[in-house]
Amino acid sequence: MNSGVTDTVQALESGLQHDGFRFVEAVTMRELLEAERPLADWTAFADSWNDLGPDNYLARHGRERRRRYAVYSAGPDGEIRREAHQPHYQSLDYNSLQGDIERWFEPIAANIGEGESLRRILAFCHGFFGALAPAISGWHIEVHQFRIEARPGQAGEPTPEGVHRDGVDYVLVLLIDRQNIVSGTTTIHSGDGRELGSFTLTTPLDAALVDDSRVFHGVTAVTPQDPILPAHRDVLVVTLRARDSSAPR
Incomplete structure (x- = not known):
C-alpha cells in the first residue's frame, strides 16, 4: 500500500472513530479499491444489478425493492470465505417493519460473488474495519445487492423501516448506479435522534462508512426526475458483525 x-x-479511520461515520467520495473510494490494479470486472459487476430478484417480503407492504444476498466469513487467517446460502434475520429491536422473521432472498450469482470487484470490496471492509477492532478474531459478513425503484406517484424507499441501526458492528454502503432519481439523502443520527450529518451518494463508488454500534442511519425516499423514464438507485451494502457475538441481531 503506497x-x-x-x-x-x-x-478515514480517525474520522470514523471520532464521529461514528464517514462519507467517502468516489474518487477516493476508487483509489482505495484500485490500490493494486484496476477493477477489471466492474462493468459486469454493476450490470448484475439488472438481474436482481424481487423482495417479496417488502412487496407485502406495497413497496418496491429488488435484491440478492450472500454471507461470508473471515477468520484469523484473513481469508474471506463464502458460506452456504442462508436467510437474512434481524430482530424487531433493529427492524420494526420486518423483524423476527427469516427472510430468504435469491443468492448473489456465483460469478459475481467470486468476482474481482466484490472480492476487493470485501477485502477492503475486512482490512479497514478489522483494524478498528483488532481484538476480534473472526467476522460474520453479510452482502446485499439492492435496487430501489421509483415510479410516478410511488416513491422508492431505501430504508422503509426509517432511521435505524442494522444490529451489526460496521456497515459499508457503496453506490453502484443512480438513474433518473431525486433525493436519496443519507442521514446519520445519535441515539437521542439528533442529526449528526447528511450526504447524498450521487456518483458510482460514493460510499458511507458507518459504526453501527454508535450511530443510526436512514435514507430519504427517491422519486423519478423524469416520470416517463425508469428510475432506480443501486447500492451494495456490506455489514460486519463479530463472529463470536452470541446471537443474530
Missing part, C-alpha cells in the same frame, strides 16, 4: 493510500485510510 503512502498516499495509507494516509487516506488512517484519516
Whole structure:
C-alpha cells in the first residue's frame, strides 16, 4: 500500500472513530479499491444489478425493492470465505417493519460473488474495519445487492423501516448506479435522534462508512426526475458483525 493510500485510510479511520461515520467520495473510494490494479470486472459487476430478484417480503407492504444476498466469513487467517446460502434475520429491536422473521432472498450469482470487484470490496471492509477492532478474531459478513425503484406517484424507499441501526458492528454502503432519481439523502443520527450529518451518494463508488454500534442511519425516499423514464438507485451494502457475538441481531 503506497503512502498516499495509507494516509487516506488512517484519516478515514480517525474520522470514523471520532464521529461514528464517514462519507467517502468516489474518487477516493476508487483509489482505495484500485490500490493494486484496476477493477477489471466492474462493468459486469454493476450490470448484475439488472438481474436482481424481487423482495417479496417488502412487496407485502406495497413497496418496491429488488435484491440478492450472500454471507461470508473471515477468520484469523484473513481469508474471506463464502458460506452456504442462508436467510437474512434481524430482530424487531433493529427492524420494526420486518423483524423476527427469516427472510430468504435469491443468492448473489456465483460469478459475481467470486468476482474481482466484490472480492476487493470485501477485502477492503475486512482490512479497514478489522483494524478498528483488532481484538476480534473472526467476522460474520453479510452482502446485499439492492435496487430501489421509483415510479410516478410511488416513491422508492431505501430504508422503509426509517432511521435505524442494522444490529451489526460496521456497515459499508457503496453506490453502484443512480438513474433518473431525486433525493436519496443519507442521514446519520445519535441515539437521542439528533442529526449528526447528511450526504447524498450521487456518483458510482460514493460510499458511507458507518459504526453501527454508535450511530443510526436512514435514507430519504427517491422519486423519478423524469416520470416517463425508469428510475432506480443501486447500492451494495456490506455489514460486519463479530463472529463470536452470541446471537443474530
